[in-house]
Amino acid sequence: MIGKGKAISYTQASMSYGWNQEKDAQVVYSQNLVGENPKEVAAEFRLTQELNTNCEKNTLSFILSPTIDDGKNLEKKELSRICEQFMKQMNLKDRQAIAFVHRDKAHKHIHLYVNRIDFKGQAYNDSFIGKRSQVAAEKVAERLQLTTVKQVQWEKEHNLRAIRFEIKRRHDLTMQQFKPRSFDDYIKGMQTNGVKVIPSINKANKLQGFRFEFDKYNLKGSEVHRSMTGGNIGKTLAEDKSMANFLKENTHLKVAGKTVELSTGMAKAIAKQVIKKIISKGMDTGIGF
Incomplete structure (x- = not known):
C-alpha cells in the first residue's frame, strides 16, 4: 500500500473532487462530523479552523492506495479499518476526518481529509508529511497483512x-x-x-x-x-x-x-x-x- 499526504487550503474544492459521484465514490470513514455533502463538511471544518487563523493550509489531504490485487478484496469495513489505523499511526487523534473510496479505475484508492486544527486550536505539525505518510501506510499494511511497498x-x-x-x-x-x-x-x-x-x-x-x-x-x-x-x-x-x-x-x-x-x-x-x-x-x- 502507498500513502501520500500534504497540507492544503482549498478544502471544499478538494472534497468535492473526492465526493464526486461520477467517480463512484463512497464514504468509508467519518469522525466528528455530521455533514452530508462537501459544502456542509467543509463548513464544519471551517468552524474548527477559526480557532487558529494563523494556519493557512489547515486541511490535511491523504491518498491511500492498496495494490490492485489487495483492492479487489477490500470492502467498506476493511477500508474504514485502514483509515482508522492510518489516523492512529499518524497520531492524528480526535480530529474531524472523512474518507471516500474511488473505484473509477482498476486501482481502488482512498481520499482521506483530516482537519489540521484540533478542537483546542492546535495545528498539526506537517513537517515531512509526505515521507511520514509513506511510512505510516507501510506500517498499516504490515499490521493488516496487506502488500507493502517493499514487497x-x-x-x-x-x-x-x-x-x-x-x-x-x-x-x-x-x-x-x-x-x-x-x-x-x-x-x-x-x-x-x-x-x-x-x-x-x-x-x-x-x-x-x-x-x-x-x-x-x-x-x-x-x-x-x-x-x-x-x-x-x-x-x-x-x-x-x-x-x-x-x-x-x-x-x-x-x-x-x-x-x-x-x-x-x-x-x-x-x-x-x-x-x-x-x-x-x-x-x-x-x-x-
Missing part, C-alpha cells in the same frame, strides 16, 4: 531481472539463428522470437539505439544488457563482411521502414569495429605487414 518493489525487481535475462537470451538466439546482416534484419528476427524492437530516432532523424518491448515491459537496450546498446548491436552486425562493406559505402540505413542516419556515437562504434576487422584480416593474411 511490490522486490517483486518488480525480481520480475525485471527475469525479463532482462529472457530478452537477452532471445537476442543471442536471434544472432545465432538468423545471422542478421542489417538492423532491419535484426528487428525482424527479434520479432520472430517474440520481442518487439523499437528504434530510438531523434529529431534530427538519427538512429540512437533501440528499446525492447516484451511481456508488458519496455526497456532501453542498455537496461537489458550492455551488449544491446545500438552501438554494440551495430558492431556485432558489422562483423559480417557484407555488413562492413554496406556501412562503408552508405551513410543512411533503412530501419523499420524508415531511412535514417546513424547517430555520431553509433557510427563511430561501428566504424571502429569495421577497421578492427580489416586490420585483423590483414594480419591473418599477412597483407601490408
Whole structure:
C-alpha cells in the first residue's frame, strides 16, 4: 500500500473532487462530523479552523492506495479499518476526518481529509508529511497483512531481472539463428522470437539505439544488457563482411521502414569495429605487414 499526504487550503474544492459521484465514490470513514455533502463538511471544518487563523493550509489531504490485487478484496469495513489505523499511526487523534473510496479505475484508492486544527486550536505539525505518510501506510499494511511497498518493489525487481535475462537470451538466439546482416534484419528476427524492437530516432532523424518491448515491459537496450546498446548491436552486425562493406559505402540505413542516419556515437562504434576487422584480416593474411 502507498500513502501520500500534504497540507492544503482549498478544502471544499478538494472534497468535492473526492465526493464526486461520477467517480463512484463512497464514504468509508467519518469522525466528528455530521455533514452530508462537501459544502456542509467543509463548513464544519471551517468552524474548527477559526480557532487558529494563523494556519493557512489547515486541511490535511491523504491518498491511500492498496495494490490492485489487495483492492479487489477490500470492502467498506476493511477500508474504514485502514483509515482508522492510518489516523492512529499518524497520531492524528480526535480530529474531524472523512474518507471516500474511488473505484473509477482498476486501482481502488482512498481520499482521506483530516482537519489540521484540533478542537483546542492546535495545528498539526506537517513537517515531512509526505515521507511520514509513506511510512505510516507501510506500517498499516504490515499490521493488516496487506502488500507493502517493499514487497511490490522486490517483486518488480525480481520480475525485471527475469525479463532482462529472457530478452537477452532471445537476442543471442536471434544472432545465432538468423545471422542478421542489417538492423532491419535484426528487428525482424527479434520479432520472430517474440520481442518487439523499437528504434530510438531523434529529431534530427538519427538512429540512437533501440528499446525492447516484451511481456508488458519496455526497456532501453542498455537496461537489458550492455551488449544491446545500438552501438554494440551495430558492431556485432558489422562483423559480417557484407555488413562492413554496406556501412562503408552508405551513410543512411533503412530501419523499420524508415531511412535514417546513424547517430555520431553509433557510427563511430561501428566504424571502429569495421577497421578492427580489416586490420585483423590483414594480419591473418599477412597483407601490408
